[in-house]
Amino acid sequence: xxxxxxxxxxxxxxxxxxxxxxxxxxxxxxxxxxxxxxxxxxxxxxxxxxxxxxxxxxxxxxxxxxxxxxxxxxxxxxxxxxxxxxxxxxxxxxxxxxxxxxxxxxxxxxxxxxxxxxxxxxxxxxxxxxxxxxxxxxxxxxxxxxxxxxxxxxxxxxxxxxxxxxxxxxxxxxxxxxxxxxxxxxxxxxxxxxxxxxxxxxxxxxxxxxxxxxxxxxxxxxxxxxxxxxxxxxxxxxxxxxxxxxxxxxxxxxxxxxxxxxxxxxxxxxxxxxxxxxxxxxxxxxxxxxxxxxxxxxxxxxxxxxxxxxxxxxxxxxxxxxxxxxxxxxxxxxxxxxxxxxxxxxxxxxxxxxxxxxxxxxxxxxxxxxxxxxxxxxxxxxxxxxxxxxxxxxxxxxxxxxxxxxxxxxxxxxxxxxxxxxxxxxxxxxxxxxxxxxxxxxxxxxxxxxxxxxxxxxxxxxxxxxxxxxxx
Amino acid sequence: xxxxxxxxxxxxxxxxxxxxxxxxxxxxxxxxxxxxxxxxxxxxxxxxxxxxxxxxxxxxxxxxxxxxxxxxxxxxxxxxxxxxxxxxxxxxxxxxxxxxxxxxxxxxxxxxxxxxxxxxxxxxxxxxxxxxxxxxxxxxxxxxxxxxxxxxxxxxxxxxxxxxxxxxxxxxxxxxxxxxxxxxxxxxxxxxxxxxxxxxxxxxxxxxxxxxxxxxxxxxxxxxxxxxxxxxxxxxxxxxxxxxxxxxxxxxxxxxxxxxxxxxxxxxxxxxxxxxxxxxxxxxxxxxxxxxxxxxxxxxxxxxxxxxxxxxxxxxxxxxxxxxxxxxxxxxxxxxxxxxxxxxxxxxxxxxxxxxxxxxxxxxxxxxxxxxxxxxxxxxxxxxxxxxxxxxxxxxxxxxxxxxxxxxxxxxxxxxxxxxxxxxxxxxxxxxxxxxxxxxxxxxxxxxxxxxxxxxxxxxxxxxxxxxxxxxxxxxxxxxxxxxxxxxxxxxxxxxxxxxxxxxxxxxxxx
Numbered sequence: 010x011x012x013x014x015x016x017x018x019x020x021x022x023x024x025x026x027x028x029x030x031x032x033x034x035x036x037x038x039x040x041x042x043x044x045x046x047x048x049x050x051x052x053x054x055x056x057x058x059x060x061x062x063x064x065x066x067x068x069x070x071x072x073x074x075x076x077x078x079x080x081x082x083x084x085x086x087x088x089x090x091x092x093x094x095x096x097x098x099x100x101x102x103x104x105x106x107x108x109x110x111x112x113x114x115x116x117x118x119x120x121x122x123x124x125x126x127x128x129x130x131x132x133x134x135x136x137x138x139x140x141x142x143x144x145x146x147x148x149x150x151x152x153x154x155x156x157x158x159x160x161x162x163x164x165x166x167x168x169x170x171x172x173x174x175x176x177x178x179x180x181x182x183x184x185x186x187x188x189x190x191x192x193x194x195x196x197x198x199x200x201x202x203x204x205x206x207x208x209x210x211x212x213x214x215x216x217x218x219x220x221x222x223x224x225x226x227x228x229x230x231x232x233x234x235x236x237x238x239x240x241x242x243x244x245x246x247x248x249x250x251x252x253x254x255x256x257x258x259x260x261x262x263x264x265x266x267x268x269x270x271x272x273x274x275x276x277x278x279x280x281x282x283x284x285x286x287x288x289x290x291x292x293x294x295x296x297x298x299x300x301x302x303x304x305x306x307x308x309x310x311x312x313x314x315x316x317x318x319x320x321x322x323x324x325x326x327x328x329x330x331x332x333x334x335x336x337x338x339x340x341x342x343x344x345x346x347x348x349x350x351x352x353x354x355x356x357x358x359x360x361x362x363x364x365x366x367x368x369x370x371x372x373x374x375x376x377x378x379x380x381x382x383x384x385x386x387x388x389x390x391x392x393x394x395x396x397x398x399x400x401x402x403x404x405x406x407x408x409x410x411x412x413x414x415x416x417x418x419x420x421x422x423x424x425x426x427x428x429x430x431x432x433x434x435x436x437x438x439x440x441x442x443x444x445x446x447x448x449x450x451x452x453x454x455x456x457x458x459x460x461x462x463x464x465x466x467x468x469x470x471x472x473x474x475x476x477x478x479x480x481x
Numbered sequence: 482x483x484x485x486x487x488x489x490x491x492x493x494x495x496x497x498x499x500x501x502x503x504x505x506x507x508x509x510x511x512x513x514x515x516x517x518x519x520x521x522x523x524x525x526x527x528x529x530x531x532x533x534x535x536x537x538x539x540x541x542x543x544x545x546x547x548x549x550x551x552x553x554x555x556x557x558x559x560x561x562x563x564x565x566x567x568x569x570x571x572x573x574x575x576x577x578x579x580x581x582x583x584x585x586x587x588x589x590x591x592x593x594x595x596x597x598x599x600x601x602x603x604x605x606x607x608x609x610x611x612x613x614x615x616x617x618x619x620x621x622x623x624x625x626x627x628x629x630x631x632x633x634x635x636x637x638x639x640x641x642x643x644x645x646x647x648x649x650x651x652x653x654x655x656x657x658x659x660x661x662x663x664x665x666x667x668x669x670x671x672x673x674x675x676x677x678x679x680x681x682x683x684x685x686x687x688x689x690x691x692x693x694x695x696x697x698x699x700x701x702x703x704x705x706x707x708x709x710x711x712x713x714x715x716x717x718x719x720x721x722x723x724x725x726x727x728x729x730x731x732x733x734x735x736x737x738x739x740x741x742x743x744x745x746x747x748x749x750x751x752x753x754x755x756x757x758x759x760x761x762x763x764x765x766x767x768x769x770x771x772x773x774x775x776x777x778x779x780x781x782x783x784x785x786x787x788x789x790x791x792x793x794x795x796x797x798x799x800x801x802x803x804x805x806x807x808x809x810x811x812x813x814x815x816x817x818x819x820x821x822x823x824x825x826x827x828x829x830x831x832x833x834x835x836x837x838x839x840x841x842x843x844x845x846x847x848x849x850x851x852x853x854x855x856x857x858x859x860x861x862x863x864x865x866x867x868x869x870x871x872x873x874x875x876x877x878x879x880x881x882x883x884x885x886x887x888x889x890x891x892x893x894x895x896x897x898x899x900x901x902x903x904x905x906x907x908x909x910x911x912x913x914x915x916x917x918x919x920x921x922x923x924x925x926x927x928x929x930x931x932x933x934x935x936x937x938x939x940x941x942x943x944x945x946x947x948x949x950x951x952x953x954x955x956x957x958x959x960x961x962x963x964x965x966x967x968x969x970x971x972x973x974x975x976x977x978x979x980x981x982x983x984x985x986x987x988x989x990x991x992x
Contacts, residue, residue, distance in 0.1 A: 012647035013726035016623055017702060021661045022597045024588065024622065026613050027604030030887070031627070031666065034916040035602075037957070040663050042602075043595050046584035049609055062612055066619040195523045252497075350500040353507065353516035354531040385495040392501060399583055405593075406586045437586045459497070 050436045057470055060477035061435050064315065070333075070432075070480075073314035077332055078410040078428045080307045081373070085181040086300040087233040090225045091191065093217070095171035098188055100159045102171065104135070106146075107156045109167025109366045110323025111339040115146050115153060119324035119361045124203025124452030125168035126151075131205050132213045133170045139205060157319050157330070158337065161188040162302045162366035164294060165201045165448055166324070173213065174221045176296050178236055180303040187303030189366075191216055192295040194288065195456070204453035223282045227268035234264050236300040239293070240375070241414050244425075249383035250297050251367060251376030252444040252459055257293035262286050294367065301373035302366075309336040315476060316409055317429040320372050320441060320464060324364035324448070329468045331431055334475060342467030347447045349460015350388065361448040363462040368443045374412045374425040377442035377461065378404045381417040382425075389444055389460055394419070400442055401426065407433040407441065431476065434469045482513065486537045487548040487559050487566075493519065494546065494570060502569045506550060509565070511557040515550035517566060519543055588616045602665055603652075604628055610653060611635035618642050618650065625705065626652030627666050629876075633714050636707070640718040650719055655705035656683030656917075659690065666705075667886055669915035670955035674699020676791045677733035679723045681706045681740035684830030685767060685784055687915070687951060688978055689739055692788030694953050695976070697800035701733040711743035711751070721754050728758040736762045737791045739784065741835070742769040752778065761794045763787055767832070768839040784836060785979045802976045806947075808987035811973060815945050817992055821906035823848070824985045825899035826870040827892055829885040829922075830951065830978075833911050837982035838870035844986055852877065865899060868989070870909075886913050889922045893929035900933035900944050906992065907945045907985045908933075911978065914952025914963060923950070923963040930970050945988060946972045949981040 023042040025032035035042040051057035064070060095101045106126055108118070115126065127142040130151075136142035145151060156163045163169050167190075175188040193199040193212055200209050228234065239260050246256030265286065269279045286292050305318045314332035321328050328339040344362040351357070370376035380387070380397040387397040401417065404426035411424030429441055440463040447458040499517045506515040516533050518524035520541030528534040533549035541547050548566055585591035592598050601617035603610060607630025617624045618639065626639075631653035643650030651658055657680065658665045662673055667687060671694040678693075678700060680686025690703050704727075706719040720738065727733045736758065738751065748766065755762040755778050762778050765787035772780040779794075781787045792799050824841070828834035834853065841849040842856040848867035850857045852875055859866060862877055873885045873892050885891045889912070900908050912922045919925055930946065937944055948967050952960045964974050975981035 011726055011729070013623070013649055013722065014729050016599060016649070017661060017726070017730055017732070019599060019661075020597070021663045022595070022599055023663075023665070024591050024595075024598045024601045024617070025604075026588070026601060026617075027627070031602055031604060031917060035663065035665070038663055038916070041597070043591055043598060044584055045588070045591055046586050047605055047613075048586070049605075050612065058609075058612075065612075066616065350497070350504060352500070352527050352531070353503055353514055353533065386497040388497045388501040402583050406590050433587065439586065458500075 048438055052438050057435055057473060060473045061432060063477050064432050064473070064480060069313045070315055073311050073333065074316055074409045074428065074430065077308045077311050077314045077316045080183065081304055081427055082413050083182050084237065084304040084307055086236040086303055087179050087181055088176060088228060088236050088296055088300070089179050089233050090177045090228045091174050091221045092177050092225070093172050093221070094169055094175050094188070094190070097175065097177055097186070098159050098161050100154060102152070103133070104150055105152045105154060105171065107154050107159065107161060107163065107167065107169040108323060109156060109163050109165065109364060110321045111326050111328030111341050112155055113153070113323045113325060115151070117325055119364065120450055120452045121203035121361055121448045121454075122166040122168060122324055122364070124205065125166035125200055128200040128203065128205035128209055129168050129170035129173070132200070132210050133172060155321070156366055157321050160186055160302065160306060162298045162321070162369045163190050164192065164298065164367045165365040165446065166203060167366050168200070172217055174216050176299045178296065178299040178303045179233070180307050183307040185303055185306050187299040187301070187306060189295045189299035189302065192289060192291050195291060198453065199455065202448055202453065202455045204455070206453070219278060220282050220285060223269065223272060223274050223278060224265065226272045226274070227265055230271055231268045234261070236296055237414060239264070240297055240300070243293070244379055244382045244415050245418055247383050247385050249376055249379045249386070249444060251294070251370040252389070252446070253383045253386050254291045254294045254297070257297060258286070258290050261293050261296065297375065298367055298369050301369040301375065305369065305372050306336070308332045313480065315431050317372060317431060320368040320443065321366045322363045322368065324361045327363060327464045327468055329464060329472060331472050331476065334472065334479065338475070340468045340472040340475065342465030342471075345462055345465060347445055347458070347460045347462045349447050349458045351447065351458035355449070355457040359449055359457055361450045363443070363445065364448055365445065367445065371441055371443050372429065374408070374415055374427040377444045378408075379415060379417060379425040380444065381420050384419070386444070403439050404442065406437050407439050431469050431472045435473045438466070440464055440466060482551050482553055484533065484535060484549065484551050485559055485562070486535050487563050488537055488541050489546040489548070491544050492546045493544060498570075502566055505569055506548070506562060506565060509562070511552050511554035513551045513553065517546070517548050520545040520547050588613070588620050588622070592620055599623060600625070600660070602627065607631055611639060614639050614650070615642065618646060618648055621646070621648070623649035624651065625655055625658050625665055626650070626707070627656060628652070629654040633709060633712070636709060636715055640715060644718060644722055649704070649723070651705045652707040654683070654709070655707045657687045657703065658705045659700060659703035661702075664916040667913065667915060667917035668703065669694070669951075669953050670957075671953055672699035673701070674795060675701055675732060675734040676737055676795050677701045677727040677730065677735070678703045678737045678739065679706060679720055679727065680704070681708055681710045681720060682767070682832040683708070684913070684951070685739050685832035685836070687830070687913070688784045688833060689737065689765070689788050691951055691953055692785060692977060693792055695800070695802060696789055696792040697798070698792035698795045701730065702727065711740050711747050713744050713747060717743070717747050717751050720751060724754055724758060728760060734760060735791050735794045736760055737787055738762065738764045739787060740766055742766040763791045763794070767836060768843070783979050785977045806973060806975055806980060806984040808984050808991060811945060811984070812988055812992055815943055817906050817945070818942060820903050821942070821944070822989070823904050824868045824907040824909055824989055825865055825902065825905050826909040827896055827899060828870065828872050828911050829874055829889060829892065829913055830911050831872045831874050833949070833951070833978045834870050834872040836978055837909060840979060840982040841868050841870070841986060844990070865902065871895065886918050889919050889925040893926065896926065896929040897933050901936055905944055907947060907988055909947050909981060909985050912948055912950045912963060912967070914950065914956040914958040914960060918958070921958060923966040927966065927970065930972065934970070947975060947981050947985055948972050949975045949978045951978070
């Protein structure tokens with residue numbers, strides 16, 4: 010029987026695309042119909058629409074994307090240790106500074122990032138005063154690189170130097186590593202936000218000298234901690250794993266403490282280390298980020314794949330990477346201001362535009378993409394749980410698939426939206442949403458709020474044009 | 482300026498909710514700066530930085546809620562702010578757990594969400610129409626493409642894609658279909674039956690289905706192909722696929738094909754395919770030359786005959802329609818002046834316009850003009866010549882406006898102009914009922930009729946008005962109600978479009 014004859018014996022269910030009156034006429038007949046909320050693909054831009062059309066309904070792309078999502082799902086992400094960046098991060102030298110987002114020169118960096126560089130140079134003993142550090146930072150002696158280009162991701166400024174400590178997460182399935190500097194805790198006075206005072210440098214030294222060997226020993230004893238499992242459970246405990254990390258941090262504390270106690274270190278040392286974790290409700294963000302990076306890097310360079318592997322910002326520009334284009338190519342546009350809630354006394358005028366590599370969470374289907382998991386922080390998006398779920402529903406429109414491992418209980422355990430497809434972003438005009446912290450525009454003033462950010466459409470426009478011209 | 486700090490012991494609220502509440506407190510007219518937060522070390526640091534700290538705040542525990550603010554007002558009491566915070570903390574969102582349902586934005590997502598979808602009705606602007614149709618087909622949906630302005634290359638590609646997938650690709654420019662008794666586009670509520678229509682013309686298909694209903698028959702399926710399907714380039718691709726499907730459809734006994742006359746090569750192809758169908762096929766090439774009937778194929782050249790013959794074959798009898806019009810009687814009542822020589826036809830339905838123009842063209846080719854079809858072209862679309870038939874749904878009239886079937890009042894201005902032209906003897910017009918059409922299309926034209934009649938009366942002249950109401954008693958606008966609205970104003974209402982045109986022709990010839 011032909012499909013047409015099959016239709017004659019089935020119940021007709023219409024998808025109406027266009028004039029809404031036709032939809033209501035079908036409804037008036039008591040029949041089922043669905044109205045598509047249609048907008049011109051690519052916002053009506055003919056050049057983009059042509060590129061989009063070339064890439065739509067292409068088996069090669071669809072198969073590549075299926076493969077990419079499969080790699081996301083199959084990733085076994087294990088926290089293996091804490092190491093000095095120079096020992097593990099490819100391309101790190103004594104005089105290399107890694108930073109968040111796409112490439113940026115020192116003079117173009119936002120103030121908090123410059124401050125973070127100064128802090129890093131003082132910590133590395135390459136300079137003793139901020140003035141000296143500033144001169145060195147602006148010289149050719151220091152090489153700047155995006156974290157993302159070297160298997161690393163850093164929250165906020167992401168500024169990381171040779172002897173800073175990074176979490177090391179292994180993607181056991183595909184054998185690649187992801188790194189992220191240890192989260193120093195909340196408050197203003199952290200190097201991550203551009204502080205370099207004595208307390209900040211002392212903390213970095215302590216992390217290097219005492220914390221690193223102790224926790225590393227515990228992790229070695231444990232054989233590694235399954236990060237994917239922690240994230241999956243934390244999502245069911247009201248974390249979205251970007252802006253709310255309470256559950257995952259607590260779980261990590263619960264998992265690591267027994268191993269800390271099994272090391273040979275004295276009780277007071279173990280206590281200091283465990284208290285450092287215990288006192289920081291965002292501790293696990295760094296681990297989640299390193300794990301997400303290891304997860305998404307396994308998708309690099311899949312021929313014909315239109316899935317985004319990086320969303321990252323340096324406070325000036327927003328950059329994305331696309332699997333099928335390759336791991337070294339950024340598509341950039343200006344970073345946007347964050348739409349958010351500010352701490353008392355602060356407003357948008359005091360803020361640095363969107364900054365940090367933490368949007369790796371969204372890239373992997375966390376953060377804004379799993380906002381439905383975190384009713385406690387829905388104030389970011391208008392204040393109601395239904396607003397949050399509405400955002401998540403939007404994200405399904407631009408992702409290739411759903412995450413089997415990360416699920417949303419309140420949505421009947423539907424998987425979080427997984428794999429941002431540049432074609433769908435261009436087609437629908439819907440941008441990924443990122444739940445993020447807001448940095449002050451000044452050095453060392455720390456976080457001044459939190460909210461929601463979007464990448465500029467320009468990143469996706471450039472990406473789709475590049476993809477269409479590469480794709481044959 | 483004074484600082485107030487309120488501490489609530491042993492409560493816990495998530496920091497983000499508290500940030501929202503801080504904002505609310507801060508927006509109080511008497512408050513300069515405010516912060517509501519748990520007594521954590523970080524919050525104390527924030528309070529200090531904002532100048533909102535005092536000893537009470539410093540002593541607060543992480544399980545204590547700190548409400549700190551500065552005010553210049555003496556009247557503002559801590560109780561007021563405390564209860565403001567309480568109200569915010571305990572605010573319930575009635576919708577809190579309901580999932581907000583947003584309409585899907587793309588075809589694949591719509592199907593993912595509603596897997597039962599099997600059909601796409603597309604009416605987006607021509608620039609995007611082909612693309613959406615292609616997506617729908619690639620996602621396994623049958624397609625009815627209402628949009629026009631789709632290139633013939635796109636049409637060929639879409640139809641061959643549909644053919645390869647065994648799917649319907651009705652259109653572009655397909656205005657009418659009834660599938661499984663569900664009316665799509667512009668269509669009428671008609672009796673189910675065993676006649677399957679495949680139409681390459683919009684209102685022609687609609688007219689045939691309505692006449693079948695009136696003659697006492699019924700339809701199994703009404704399929705549209707779009708007006709260009711039987712062109713040489715497209716090659717009748719959709720009509721052939723539909724024919725094959727109806728040939729196998731158990732509920733269809735008679736198949737009725739409607740089209741403008743195609744080029745001979747395509748006509749042969751359609752006829753050949755129809756011969757291989759083991760069912761009776763009625764082929765109506767509108768206003769075509771006489772053709773010899775074949776074994777199971779009957780040819781007609783009018784929609785009326787196509788409907789009549791189909792019902793005859795289906796039920797063995799045709800219900801006769803009462804009140805055939807008498808042009809003689811009309812003429813006697815009208816008292817037309819010698820200067821009133823012509824008919825002016827104002828149509829919402831394209832095929833109906835075409836049909837009427839053809840009827841006139843066959844009788845008086847020199848004086849018949851239209852903006853469409855094979856008759857003489859009007860020199861200027863805004864100025865009528867001789868017997869003029871205007872398709873008001875043509876692009877020249879609809880740029881930036883809805884189709885007159887949706888908004889019939891768009892015709893009124895021209896209606897008035899034609900009625901008042903001293904050369905006009907008859908104004909001929911159509912009124913379409915059914916799904917997609919205006920909810921009171923006759924009511925929409927009435928102001929123009931009344932105004933014309935009033936002005937004509939003052940001029941001492943009378944113009945004959947003949948309408949055809951396309952619709953059934955079951956349509957939401959109700960045929961008899963719409964007809965009565967017109968008849969009350971002295972408008973003559975015909976039983977078919979062809980009858981209306983023939984009556985007008987008789988009047989012009991015999992006056």
